[in-house]
Amino acid sequence: MNRIFPPDARNAPAAVTAIFIPLGDRSPVAGLVPGARFHPMAAPPLRLLTAVPLCDGHDSAITTINLELARHGIEVIYLGYHQSVAAIVRAAIQEDVNAVGLSSYNGGHLIFFREVVRRLRAGGGGDIPVFGGGGGTITPADARVMQRDGVDRIFFAGTSLDRIMAEIKTRYARPAKPARKLKGDRALARAITIAETATFTGDTPRSSGGAKPRAQVVGVAGPGGAGKSTLIDELTSRFLQKIPRGRIALLANDPSHPGTGGAILGDRVSAIYAQDDRVFFRSLATRGSLTGLSAAAPAAIEILRNSGKFDLIFVESVGVGQESDPFNVFHGRKLVDTVLYVLPPHYGGRIQLQKIALLNGADLVVLNKCDDPRAHAAKAEIQTRLDQNQRGQRLHATTAATHSDPGVDRLFAAIAELGGLDPARGGEKACQMEVSP
Amino acid sequence: MSSLGRIADSVVAYNQFVTGEVARARANKKYAGELRARWAKIRQSVEWTQSPTGTKLPRLALPDTDEPGAIAAYLFGQGLPGEFPYATAAYREMYLERDGGETPGEEPMRLFAGLGLAEDTNARFKYLSRNQKSLRLSTAFDGPTLYGLDSDHEGVLGKVGEGGVAIDTVEDMLRLFAGFDLTRPDASVSMTMNAPAPAILAMFIAAAKRRFGPGCLKQLRGTIQADILKEVQAQNEVIFPVDASLRFLCDMIEWCVPNLPKWYPVSISGYHIAEAGATPVQQAAFTLANGFTYVELLRQRGADVNRFGPRLSFFLDCGLDVEYLVLGRVCRRLWAIGLRDVFGADAKAQILKLHTQTSGRSLIAAEFQNNLTRTATELMLAYLNYTNSCHSNSADEPFTTPTEKYALLASHAQSILLEESGLFKHTMNLFGGAPGLLALERQVEQGILDVFREMDTLGGVIPAMEQRYQRSKIQEAGHAYEQQIYSGRRPVIGLNRYVTDEPLPHVPLARTAPRRQRLQVERLTAFKKKHAKKAPAALQRLENVVRGKGNVFDELLNTVEVCSLGQITACLTGVVGKFRPMV
Known part of the structure; x- marks a missing residue:
């Protein structure tokens, strides 16, 4: 007799085979059926943070879970493997997630999960539930200890993905309400969540008012694969080095899946310098907006700018095409102070270059991946294209993937100059802003 | 191309x-x-x-x-065993007993062990080596060590000694192998260590020199994994950017070839690629391609393939899929042809020396004693490929670092096949040339060549890696595997077939007590205090070598005398930066 897939934990598979992808049809998630997805009254997607703990590189289970969550219309902010408690807690607070999911396969889970819960509580995120799994390595006895320590739920090996998904969707769905008692980064994060929800349901987000704007807002656009995320991360490292007390905010826009409405927001995985309390990082799914930014991005920019807490704000668009204008350079009110356009050396030749509208509108143009043999020719072509604009636009050549690339140093100096960023001045307000311990 | x-x-x-x-x-x-x-x-x-x-x-x-x-x-x-193209075997006799049974053949058994503090693993080594004819010590390290972190690094305490042994300093290394004569001709030490491999091997050498004198370098036999390409592709234990990691590795290989002549300074590994999801064909293709990439890199640095070629070794996973019946054979053949005909290597450098481990992924928690049969079957497949060495997994691994009981059963499974059964000791080449094998070999070889060509169009292994080609392929195959289990297309007894109502067993767990973890931190603190004066200068010298063109490994041999692993890692990342992970 072939009895397929008993649901209980007794039939737990090995650590690395804990996850099952069901093949059968699934019913569309309520409110997320195509066409009705972005209906004003639909519930906004759940936002979850997932990660693998420190000193653990086992990411095959979490990769599968991330895909499955996104397929169920959930926005997954994936932090990556080998993540410290501090990084997980910081991300959970800044992203204002509905819950944190941890996948642990090489032991030490009793202490690690406990610390995540403890520091979430200490950092103003005590209401964010923590769940997790670890195949056979987390025993039922362990789970009892972990639940006593405040962990919300442990999924044992052998639990079907369908069941995990159903439980996550009912357990962690809760509307984000304005909460006055939230402080620091969490308050800021919640304001952005409200703005996202307001956009989603058709309301106009309210400006949060507050201190006098002083941050320089840099919008970063460019085709997919140009290395925008890496470049922003390297610029973040320069900011942290050169501006010893300031704070920087990053708004990373990533596409939602057009069919399911879910998204895997993975920019944090490679943002290695964003793991610092002086960096506020927020991932935004586009939720059907086709401008290259989430519809909530303008409100989020205002919230960050008006908070008076940041010296520099980077807004990263999704990969854009030739006519795209995510930051309203050509129409309406420009959303940012400075537009930075990034190109890779393989853009398809001189003719294609002519068609890129943002090369006219950008304040800074960057040719990235200059270790590519094609970069030399590209530099000359792009400079010629910029000279036609007669705006005095200078081309910056970078190889952001290289450690301490001098091109990135020069680009940061140019940004700092445009924004009047002064190392001596940097962020006295930031010092009052200690958020996560 | x-x-x-x-x-x-x-x-x-x-x-x-x-x-x-x-x-x-x-x-x-x-x-x-x-x-x-x-x-x-x-x-x-x-x-x-x-x-x-x-x-x-x-x-x-x-x-x-x-x-x-x-x-x-x-x-x-x-090819005859030990002859080009080596499909049959790397050597002529392999496991055959000699002198009419008086002398046993080459002993392939290596038992991977590592738990708790150095002396805990040392005790496990003593327990396991009682059941081996020769001295084979294979070391698993804990998470912090694998990521180059000290046991006192913020947030790692719970991980200290979990899943492997905690090694912070040369003093831990002394404790790890205390009481074993590593200069014995039949002694062999292996270390599953990758990103921090140069610092760890330097500690091993420093410890060995203290115990056996400087002359021991010519006698030390063993392997360190040090395969950073597969870490980027599959296992995710990467610390430094890829180019810096490759430089540290090549420096170490170049130092080892003349100075540590019996040592294998790299074990090019498909195991973790397969465990992360790859099919057998993908495992073989990615692993061989990584090996060829190391050969190219070393040759670009001016190293002689005939000198370093014989010091490269390989490590494959062996699961239950039918391709595993020939995977080692096909890999040996392709490696030999590539090395001879593309890189002009001589006979000694053409031989792919293979370590095999049975599949961890194939073991499940449900009715876990079936894992004994799974492992035994995989062992049989590994021996039929005439692997040079072999590790067998313990049945309790879905739950825990192996406990003594199941580690011993895993060891005995190898002895039963090799010593008790007559299968492998009387006659070489039981099945080579058989129609089934030939048909499989042809198909698997073709599959591997197809992957080579696809990676070639992407510009080779490293450009493909930057485009996350290998990671995508491995993840896709991993998902397909899970789907097959879920649909029942891939039978797993006790999980999707012949399921009984047997309750989850109570399996004893091998875990490190918090007070032991604190003891490790105390030892480290004492070491750092003792060397507080000398460490900064040693790290400065290391930094200078990294910034210059010198051999980093050569300098690490000095650094480890007064610095901990975490201090060394911090110094190196300060100079070369950190690895930026890919999704």
Whole structure:
């Protein structure tokens, strides 16, 4: 007799085979059926943070879970493997997630999960539930200890993905309400969540008012694969080095899946310098907006700018095409102070270059991946294209993937100059802003 | 074209050569005569032995043919054991017993162990080595050590000594191997250590020199994994950017080749690629391609393939899929052809030396004692490939670092197959040349060449890696595997077939007590205090070498005398930066 897939934990598979992808049809998630997805009254997607703990590189289970969550219309902010408690807690607070999911396969889970819960509580995120799994390595006895320590739920090996998904969707769905008692980064994060929800349901987000704007807002656009995320991360490292007390905010826009409405927001995985309390990082799914930014991005920019807490704000668009204008350079009110356009050396030749509208509108143009043999020719072509604009636009050549690339140093100096960023001045307000311990 | 395209071409050319020789043997009488004479000589030289029940057996089994075409197909297509293209085996006799059973053959058993503090693993080594004829110590490290962090690094305490042994300093390394004579000719030490491999091997050498004197370098035998490419592709234990990691690795290999002549300074590993989801064909293709990439990198630095080639070793996973019946054979053949015909390597450098581990992924928690059978079956497949060494997993691994009981059962599984059963000790080449094997070999080889060509179009291994080609393929295959289990297309007894209502067993867990973890931190603190004056200068010297063009490994041998692993890692990342992970 072939009895397929008993649901209980007794039939737990090995650590690395804990996850099952069901093949059968699934019913569309309520409110997320195509066409009705972005209906004003639909519930906004759940936002979850997932990660693998420190000193653990086992990411095959979490990769599968991330895909499955996104397929169920959930926005997954994936932090990556080998993540410290501090990084997980910081991300959970800044992203204002509905819950944190941890996948642990090489032991030490009793202490690690406990610390995540403890520091979430200490950092103003005590209401964010923590769940997790670890195949056979987390025993039922362990789970009892972990639940006593405040962990919300442990999924044992052998639990079907369908069941995990159903439980996550009912357990962690809760509307984000304005909460006055939230402080620091969490308050800021919640304001952005409200703005996202307001956009989603058709309301106009309210400006949060507050201190006098002083941050320089840099919008970063460019085709997919140009290395925008890496470049922003390297610029973040320069900011942290050169501006010893300031704070920087990053708004990373990533596409939602057009069919399911879910998204895997993975920019944090490679943002290695964003793991610092002086960096506020927020991932935004586009939720059907086709401008290259989430519809909530303008409100989020205002919230960050008006908070008076940041010296520099980077807004990263999704990969854009030739006519795209995510930051309203050509129409309406420009959303940012400075537009930075990034190109890779393989853009398809001189003719294609002519068609890129943002090369006219950008304040800074960057040719990235200059270790590519094609970069030399590209530099000359792009400079010629910029000279036609007669705006005095200078081309910056970078190889952001290289450690301490001098091109990135020069680009940061140019940004700092445009924004009047002064190392001596940097962020006295930031010092009052200690958020996560 | 990257070298992968040229290697694929060279294999095709070699296969055409074999076909040509077969045709020539059939058409050309003189050549047929020569082949027949050579064949007769080979057959005459085969020695005979006797099973315990009195059956007379040849020590080498050969295809039962006199037809010149078949002779050519076998000699050139497969090769006698220990002869090009090495499909049959790397060496002539492998596990055969000698002197009529008086002397056992080469012992392939390596038992991977590591838990708690150095002395805990040392005790486990002593327990396991009681059941081995020779001294084979294979070390698993804990998470912090694998990521180059000290046991006092913020947030790692719960991970100290979990899943492997905690090593912070040269003093831990002394404790790890205390009481073992590592200079014995039959001693061999292996270390599953990658990103921080240079610092860890430097600690090992420093510890060995303290115990056995500087002369011991010529005697130390063993392997360190140090395969950073597969870490980026599959296992995710990466610290430094890829180019810096490769420089540290190549520095170490170049130092080891003349100075540590019996050591394998890299073990090019498919194990973790397969465990992360790859199919057997993908495992073999990615692993061989990584190996060829190391060869290219070392040659670009001016190293001689005939000197470093023999010091490269390989490590494959062995699961239950049918391809595993031939995976080692096909890999040996492709490696030999590539090394000879593309890189001009001589015979010693052409031989792929293989370590195999049974599949961890195939073991499940449900009715976990079935894992004993799974592992035994996989062991049989590994031996049929004439792996040079082998580790067998413990049945309790879905739950825990192996406990003594199951580690011993895993060890005995190897002894039962090799010593108790007569399968491997009387006759070499039980099945080589059999129709099933040949058909499988052809298909698997073709699959591997297809992957080579695809990676070639992406610019080779490293450009493909930057485009996350290998990671995507591995993840896709991993998902397909899970889907097959869920749909029942891939039967797993006790999980999707023949399920019983047996309750989850109570399995004892091997875990490190918090007070032991604190003891490790105390030791580290004492070490750092003792060397507080000398450490900064040592780290500065290391930094200078990294910034310059010197051999980093050479300097690490000094650094480890007064610095901990975490101090060294921090110094190196300060100079070369950190690895930026890919999703």
